[in-house]
Amino acid sequence: MGVQEDIRKLEDEIKNTQYNKATQKHIGKLKSKLAKLREESQNPSGSGGSAGPSYAIRKTGDATVAFVGFPSVGKSTLLNKLTNANSEVGAYAFTTLTIIPGLMEHKGAKIQVLDAPGIISGASFGRGRGSEVLAAVRNVDLIMVIVDVFSPEHIPVIERELSNVGIRLDQIPPEVKIAKRDRGGVAVNTTLPLSKIDEDTVVAILGEYKIHNADIVIRDDVDADQLIDSVMGNRSYIPTLVIINKIDLADQESLDIMESEVHERPHVFVSGHKEINLEELKDKIFDTLGFIKLYLKPQGKKADMTDPLIILKNSKVKDVCNKLHRDFVKNFRYAQVWGPSAKHPGQRVGLDHVLGDGDILSIVVKKSGQ
Ligand SMILES: Nc1nc2c(ncn2[C@@H]2O[C@H](COP(=O)(O)OP(=O)(O)OP(=O)(O)O)[C@@H](O)[C@H]2O)c(=O)[nH]1
Ligand SMILES: [K+]
Ligand SMILES: [Mg+2]
Numbered sequence: 001m002g003v004q005e006d007i008r009k010l011e012d013e014i015k016n017t018q019y020n021k022a023t024q025k026h027i028g029k030l031k032s033k034l035a036k037l038r039e040e041s042q043n044p045s046g047s048g049g050s051a052g053p054s055y056a057i058r059k060t061g062d063a064t065v066a067f068v069g070f071p072s073v074g075k076s077t078l079l080n081k082l083t084n085a086n087s088e089v090g091a092y093a094f095t096t097l098t099i100i101p102g103l104m105e106h107k108g109a110k111i112q113v114l115d116a117p118g119i120i121s122g123a124s125f126g127r128g129r130g131s132e133v134l135a136a137v138r139n140v141d142l143i144m145v146i147v148d149v150f151s152p153e154h155i156p157v158i159e160r161e162l163s164n165v166g167i168r169l170d171q172i173p174p175e176v177k178i179a180k181r182d183r184g185g186v187a188v189n190t191t192l193p194l195s196k197i198d199e200d201t202v203v204a205i206l207g208e209y210k211i212h213n214a215d216i217v218i219r220d221d222v223d224a225d226q227l228i229d230s231v232m233g234n235r236s237y238i239p240t241l242v243i244i245n246k247i248d249l250a251d252q253e254s255l256d257i258m259e260s261e262v263h264e265r266p267h268v269f270v271s272g273h274k275e276i277n278l279e280e281l282k283d284k285i286f287d288t289l290g291f292i293k294l295y296l297k298p299q300g301k302k303a304d305m306t307d308p309l310i311i312l313k314n315s316k317v318k319d320v321c322n323k324l325h326r327d328f329v330k331n332f333r334y335a336q337v338w339g340p341s342a343k344h345p346g347q348r349v350g351l352d353h354v355l356g357d358g359d360i361l362s363i364v365v366k367k368s369g370q
Pocket of ligand 1: 075089094118272
């Protein structure tokens with residue numbers, strides 16, 4: 001019996017088990033088993049990678065965004081319109097066979113845009129070039145879920161495939177810290193009442209991962225899935241923008257159905273081919289990513305307030321260091337901040353400090369040979 005069949009059986013059992021106080025522990029265990037099997041199915045025999053070609057792409061610019069959608073929805077056409085790239089367009093499925101990068105400049109930000117081969121249902125099990133595509137988008141800053149205007153039903157399919165490989169869309173990573181111990185059992189500490197799972201279930205889920213001695217601190221009202229994500233520790237949390245393409249072909253009814261499907265989340269209606277709403281699309285990409293301005297102050301000198309650095313919101317000092325010089329992280333001593341993220345002007349901070357819009361930053365590094 002293959003892993004995929006095991007996965008399907010577990011999915012069915014979870015679906016068919018009523019969730020309540022009496023069953024939550026059992027369901028928590030089933031979900032843990034399922035998460036482990038999915039992991040196994042993506043890294044067969046623990047080789048750590050699939051047999052297919054690798055699409056590893058070097059990130060450039062201030063942010064990286066990727067198209068993920070079914071074949072022939074118009075990904076390559078849009079890439080070519082938004083960027084300097086020239087990706088092949090064709091009226092047949094799977095025209096694009098690899099990841100094609102392009103660069104888009106908008107409002108002072110340089111945004112790398114990735115075109116990708118189309119994915120289909122079952123991509124996360126390796127159908128088509130699914131595994132490679134899904135692996136390649138794990139590290140992007142925004143996923144553009146793209147559908148043609150007649151296929152709203154593709155949106156949940158794409159999202160399920162991304163979810164199966166451990167990509168969490170539009171979710172904030174739950175605050176859970178697990179410190180393993182040598183003995184003493186599992187101590188569950190919460191900073192608020194848990195309404196979705198009880199302590200027994202927490203202990204049972206940890207047990208599925210052979211964690212029998214640990215201090216766990218939970219600062220969010222997590223459910224079983226979120227707790228499992230935290231234990232697995234390898235999830236990618238990525239925001240999405242839904243792009244509805246080919247609106248030049250649409251009738252009012254299709255537009256209305258689509259609108260009701262997506263109205264609660266960031267989305268944009270476009271036509272790549274007919275160049276409809278492309279400026280709005282660029283604005284949406286820029287806004288959904290979210291950028292902030294950062295002013296650099298050389299140590300002991302005045303900050304340059306005329307030429308800010310454009311960085312992604314929630315960037316850390318480490319991200320800025322990486323952007324400025326490849327040795328800055330290695331030689332980092334400390335940084336100082338003035339502005340919204342500083343507790344007091346000139347606060348000394350480390351690499352993990354999260355910066356705010358309008359901050360002034362001074363980075364102090366060891367001189368070479370020091
Ligand atoms: N009417 C219309 N046709 C479009 C539009 N955008 C793309 N097309 C056509 O749709 C077909 C597929 O376009 P591609 O850009 O190759 O689509 P893709 O998503 O990159 O396809 P794959 O790489 O095969 O997954 C081509 O015939 C395009 O000319 C659009 O906005 N309106
Ligand atoms: K195509
Ligand atoms: Mg293409």
